[in-house]
Amino acid sequence: MVRDLLRPVPLGIYFLSFAIGVVGALVLPTFSVFLAKELGVRPLLVGIPFTGLALASIGYNHWIGLWSDRLPDRRPLVAGFCLVGVLSCVIFALTRQYWLVAFSAVALFSLGMVAYSQMLAYSLDYAERQLPVARIPLFNAIVRAQIAIAWVAGPPTGFLLASYYGFSTMYWFAAALFALVGLSSLKLLPRLADAPRPSAADAGLNPVDTPRTGGSAVTPARRALIFCLIAFSLMWCVNNAYLIALPLHLDNHLGIGTEWVGWIMGTAALLEVPVMLLAGLLGARINLMVMVRLAGVAGFLLYAGVLYASELWHLFALQLFNAIFIGVLAGLGVSVIQSLMPGRSGSASALYTNTTHLGNLLSSLQVALVADWFGYGAVFWVSLAVVILAMAVFLGVRPASAGHSARPAPGSAT
Template structure:
């Protein structure tokens, strides 16, 4: 097709995003079960691994994101990190030594996940070079939708493999998929001849001008708001299965059906967000995500029946669809010519949110119960909406 949204390079980006999403969906949802049941460690040691992964991911993404913007070609980074992911998953498949698995997860697996950020950075480079500015949010939304597609099937497949076959088979499948991404990267992603937003060729080594104080202030508020929104989402995923079982006397397995329902519904909202980003301010779309999150958590706090929760997944789909669909576009617009830094900053907001929410759930649930986590989520969403109100839009945040 002639549209840059569907040229071979764009299609390759979509495919690689989908495969990387499958890897994450196979490994991450089952990893706590792997540590607790297969290796047999106490909850504190399970949390230690996840906290270590989050902290390591923040450091890796920040340092590598800034460094990668000075490179002429990102593809060797993608391949290298996928190879590390292959070795990490092989160790998970073969070892039942907690400390070996923990060190591998924190040092290698978290580094392998930087491949996701670098594919995203490559896609932002491609978008800035090949796609009209008003269509970039739609491209980003299509790209992010591949993760949603992956999470429709990935978690059920991971639990199926782990439950009915073995964790060994599940993690071997993930290791093979990492190799597939590594092998396909050079085949599907051509080398880009990119220029910065100021018209300076990156290959010439010219430096971009520093960000203004106003832009830095807006970025800090963006990171705060995105971290809070991704954090409350993670707290919801951790708390809802236990809330279903302990407080509503509903089997926790229904959480899988709720997740699948959300994943199916959020795809059209991602695509609609990308489409309408050319007509509405990006920040207004993100603020709508905050309002949907507010409705979701108030509803979950008040819900008493399973069908209530299924209806509330519409708000969940709007929340995640808009947040994932155009979130990176907001930061990209504030940081033109810095694709690696923009993708790293956005990705780090998810890691910060996950780290914060893990502590939040532990403290609130321990003292007040899992039901009260959703009320705390309501307060945090209100803070996120306020933070977005402090962001001063760059010209790129308005429709052309």
């Protein structure tokens, strides 16, 4: 099975997914420290760029995701968005004006990171056209595992570069990686053969348009999709709040240097890789929703542990729960959405990616308001409540609703 997934085309997907993941792993965990320490702004102003970035990303991914489904080739989109990402990182490297940094994050960096969702859509296109349905969760998990591998090295590298060489050096490095992905995408990702995509009516689901029949009830598939999108957004909310608040919580309350945060996050990412691969293997045998709910339990244990951690080793030990939470969520979440939207890879990946952006929006408000009033430690108390709410929403999705598509395996798959 694994050998079938390591043919030449997926290798390009794996490498570029890893490279774009490194960019995010460099910039996102360090951005709150950049704003708070380098620019010297208060917690409320730290949250504003994250809020704007999330809002812009939601809009970009929604409309670009719908539009990209009608295009014959996604590769130019990946390259173009990466060039926009280069520009945003260059601005971060050159200026220390808060509002210019905030504008660049909202208008440019968020657009640059659309390259990631388009890479995910490309991988879904490949999976739907080349792989049997039972192997899609494993393939998706391997693609997402490249992001986890990137986060093994990205946060430590970002915090070390920022601590010893300055934020400008780190952002120049991120700009170079953006350029590498943009230039390599046209070379390493062969154009996929055109394939007919089923209409919304054929798929039995239209999550974008509202029902036109006034008295018709919401279908089970639509209800499952809505519940999943809400619950995924809540789970990504607590994850992003963790990324924003943890460096400042450790520095302000536990006296632990921010350079250790990179190693903590890298440890979690290292553990996520086997969790993602195992989740992908089990995804063909165990209902996806059961596994996602178990991930929520791990998230609850993680944030409860952070609240009571008093030593550095406690935080490293807690990364096992973090790895289970994110490994299952990131490895199987897109498979859940894809199973509810067969034949609409761009829309499915955009919707799933937008759950991360909506989660980022909610977490930005959470951190900005809670930390400004009660301190960064209080953010994790709110995260516990949000995880419980997400688990309650997932209970509204019957296990059969999030199963695998009944699509037969394509004849060309080996």
